[in-house]
Amino acid sequence: MMAEQLGASQVKAEINQKDNCDNPLTQTTMNICANLDYQEADARLNEIYQQVKREIVNDVQEQKLIKVQLSWIEFRDLNCNYIADAYRGGSIQPLIYYSCLTSLTEERIQHLELMVDNF
Structure with a gap:
């Protein structure tokens, strides 16, 4: 849902922007970097x-486990949409949204890692 807001040209620029994520200077760069952080966290998840x-x-x-994970994903997405909706129309x-997803x-x-540790 939020991916559409970044726009195709911005998404294409992600590869170039990753180098700027240590010191983002624009809101667009911050948005792209937050998206990249989320993608990394999601891959790890x-x-x-x-x-x-x-x-x-x-x-x-x-x-x-599958049912729990699908329910958790639905909760995460709905929750972050709700939180980000307070900023609807704003460049932030x-x-x-992506910061919420990442968090x-x-x-x-961490919860899943505890499960692995307990096996």
């Missing part, structure tokens, strides 16, 4: 989620 799934030996537990809205995704990674 998918890795750890797959690791948890591999550790489960019971089909019932695996199905429960994508930054708020919640990093929390979920």
Whole structure:
């Protein structure tokens, strides 16, 4: 949903902008960098989620994990849309949205890592 707000030309510039993420000077760069941070966190989340799934030996537990993860993703997305909606129309809205996604995704990674540690 927010990806459309970045615009195609901005998304194409992501590769070039990554170098500027240590010191973003414009709101557009901040938005792109926040998106890139989220993409990295989401990739890590998918890795750890797959690791948890591999550790489960019971089909019932695996199905429960899948249901929980899908519900969590729905919650995360709805929650971050709600938070970012307070900034609707503002240039900071994508930054708020992607920062929220990143924060919640990093929390979920920690929870899943605890599951791996307990197997």
